Amino acid sequence: MKVLVPVKRVIDYNVKVRVKADGSGVDLANVKMSMNPFDEIAVEEAIRLKEKGIATEVVVVSIGVKQAQETLRTALAMGADRAILIEATADVHTDIEPLAVAKLLAGVVKEEAPGLVLCGKQAIDNDMNATGQMLSALLGWSQATFASELAIEGDTAKVTREVDGGLQTIAVKMPAIVTVDLRLNEPRYASLPNIMKAKAKPLAAKTPADYGVDVAPRLSVVKTVEPAGRKAGVKVGSIDELIAKLKDEAGVI
Amino acid sequence: MAVLLLADVNDGALATDAVAKALSAVKGLGEVHILVAGTSAAAAAEAAKLDGAAKVLHADDAAYDHGMAEATAALIVSLAGGYSHIAAAATAFSKNVLPRAAALLDVMVISDVTAVVDADTFERPIYAGNAIQTVKSSDAKKVLTVRTASFNAAATSGSAAVEKVSATADASLSKWVEDKVAASDRPELTSAGIVVSGGRGVGSQSDFALIEKLADKLGAAVGASRAAVDSGYAPNDWQVGQTGKVVAPTLYVAVGISGAIQHLAGMKDSKVIVAINKDEEAPIFQVADYGLVADLFNAVPEMIEKL
Numbered sequence: 170m171k172v173l174v175p176v177k178r179v180i181d182y183n184v185k186v187r188v189k190a191d192g193s194g195v196d197l198a199n200v201k202m203s204m205n206p207f208d209e210i211a212v213e214e215a216i217r218l219k220e221k222g223i224a225t226e227v228v229v230v231s232i233g234v235k236q237a238q239e240t241l242r243t244a245l246a247m248g249a250d251r252a253i254l255i256e257a258t259a260d261v262h263t264d265i266e267p268l269a270v271a272k273l274l275a276g277v278v279k280e281e282a283p284g285l286v287l288c289g290k291q292a293i294d295n296d297m298n299a300t301g302q303m304l305s306a307l308l309g310w311s312q313a314t315f316a317s318e319l320a321i322e323g324d325t326a327k328v329t330r331e332v333d334g335g336l337q338t339i340a341v342k343m344p345a346i347v348t349v350d351l352r353l354n355e356p357r358y359a360s361l362p363n364i365m366k367a368k369a370k371p372l373a374a375k376t377p378a379d380y381g382v383d384v385a386p387r388l389s390v391v392k393t394v395e396p397a398g399r400k401a402g403v404k405v406g407s408i409d410e411l412i413a414k415l416k417d418e419a420g421v422i
Numbered sequence: 423m424a425v426l427l428l429a430d431v432n433d434g435a436l437a438t439d440a441v442a443k444a445l446s447a448v449k450g451l452g453e454v455h456i457l458v459a460g461t462s463a464a465a466a467a468e469a470a471k472l473d474g475a476a477k478v479l480h481a482d483d484a485a486y487d488h489g490m491a492e493a494t495a496a497l498i499v500s501l502a503g504g505y506s507h508i509a510a511a512a513t514a515f516s517k518n519v520l521p522r523a524a525a526l527l528d529v530m531v532i533s534d535v536t537a538v539v540d541a542d543t544f545e546r547p548i549y550a551g552n553a554i555q556t557v558k559s560s561d562a563k564k565v566l567t568v569r570t571a572s573f574n575a576a577a578t579s580g581s582a583a584v585e586k587v588s589a590t591a592d593a594s595l596s597k598w599v600e601d602k603v604a605a606s607d608r609p610e611l612t613s614a615g616i617v618v619s620g621g622r623g624v625g626s627q628s629d630f631a632l633i634e635k636l637a638d639k640l641g642a643a644v645g646a647s648r649a650a651v652d653s654g655y656a657p658n659d660w661q662v663g664q665t666g667k668v669v670a671p672t673l674y675v676a677v678g679i680s681g682a683i684q685h686l687a688g689m690k691d692s693k694v695i696v697a698i699n700k701d702e703e704a705p706i707f708q709v710a711d712y713g714l715v716a717d718l719f720n721a722v723p724e725m726i727e728k729l
Binding site for chain 2: 180182185186188194195266267268271291293294295296297298299300302303304305306307310311312313314315317327330331332333334335336337338339340341342350351352386387388389390391392393394395396399401402403404405406407408409411412414415419421422
């Protein structure tokens with residue numbers, strides 16, 4: 170079984186986000202970029218499936234700017250076999266929307282015929298939490314989102330999902346889309362020899378036109394602002410003072 | 423035009439607070455019809471009491487009882503014709519279902535809406551709440567999830583009619599196996615008036631009982647930082663933050679939480695924030711109304727005793 174893993178190049182999660190002065194978005198010029206952390210977990214899970222002999226090949230795909238090939242090389246260094254880059258924009262500030270991404274991925278799925286697509290549950294830039302569900306809809310496949318456990322048994326994937334009150338287990342028919350949550354696994358670091366080897370692994374370059382997909386956005390950005398700041402309050406010296414403040418000043422207990 | 427509001431139903435019970443807040447968010451957009459999917463007549467009756475609901479559509483079929491995305495999204499699409507907006511509270515349930523329905527309708531989903539500007543324009547947080555973006559949709563139908571912490575709940579003095587809708591669910595793609603939901607007498611995290619959260623500073627799963635004890639003393643829900651969840655001190659459904667739940671209680675007490683950006687994203691809209699941390703440089707103090715620099719193992723027992 171082939172496993173397809175979409176990976177997104179996003180601002181590194183440790184970088185402090187700054188809104189651009191013109192309000193068009195967040196400043197991404199000369200900022201450290203990394204693989205979306207949830208996608209790293211998806212890549213790790215795919216590699217583990219290969220190590221267990223369940224997956225035969227792990228193909229990673231990224232959609233966005235040319236520089237996303239660095240993200241793909243990271244996935245290849247972790248252990249993916251092959252990469253596809255769909256260069257959909259030349260501007261690092263253009264975010265391709267989940268609907269367009271899902272349409273492009275549907276095109277890749279038709280070509281590659283994977284038995285499983287593993288996606289991160291959300292990208293930490295637009296926080297949309299939509300691509301996996303949308304891809305699943307376009308393909309008419311079953312979906313299991315927010316996975317914290319995944320077991321593949323024949324043509325069924327048994328998935329434990331992180332839901333609001335606790336955990337839900339479902340059984341989905343393969344082929345399926347599974348989106349992964351934080352607790353599924355801990356991604357490995359790529360070793361130096363593997364980073365070197367990754368440079369020789371195949372990386373195919375494509376464009377949206379190859380899949381006949383229009384990536385024009387449906388949502389236009391009116392403005393982007395910093396959230397209203399919260400000011401630091403006062404330090405209290407004791408529990409007695411704290412309780413008194415909460416009772417008398419704030420009136421919340 | 424009208425709004426179709428998908429209701430959260432958990433184990434036969436309406437998630438009244440979430441639905442009532444989502445209803446407040448969208449009622450300015452047109453007549454609101456609440457869709458209750460599943461066999462629970464009680465949930466449909468409860469939804470009918472929400473002020474501002476013009477009617478309740480009850481898709482009374484066991485195929486919807488566990489909120490499976492494939493069947494529920496197909497149901498929404500079958501009803502979508504008469505609606506300009508399709509909305510739901512931004513819960514795990516609707517985040518699973520609505521993007522699927524949106525793609526079937528060939529429209530974008532607009533997730534975690536914190537303000538409705540007009541029929542096409544919405545505010546939503548991006549980058550873990552480090553920026554707020556206003557987006558205008560050019561889609562014919564808008565599909566959106568609403569962040570409940572940003573809206574007040576609609577009252578429950580209404581009496582809308584409940585109408586059955588015929589449902590044709592294909593349940594062949596996925597099957598529900600089981601739910602493991604921790605039973606608790608505490609208030610629900612996203613609707614509680616007071617939340618007490620513990621972080622890595624709590625140090626162990628057994629010491630997390632101290633956080634729970636303080637919460638019980640205050641009649642509060644219990645939360646946890648991602649660090650505490652990752653360390654195994656607390657279950658993941660207690661997680662507050664970008665990757666967990668977003669809360670905005672009247673009082674938020676952060677104990678042993680340093681205040682990473684991703685945690686602040688989940689609680690900074692609380693009315694009053696209290697931080698107890700032994701590190702006076704902890705970033706949590708920059709957002710706290712009342713900060714106490716102290717060892718939590720001394721401060722929390724004292725607080726429990728004196729409350």
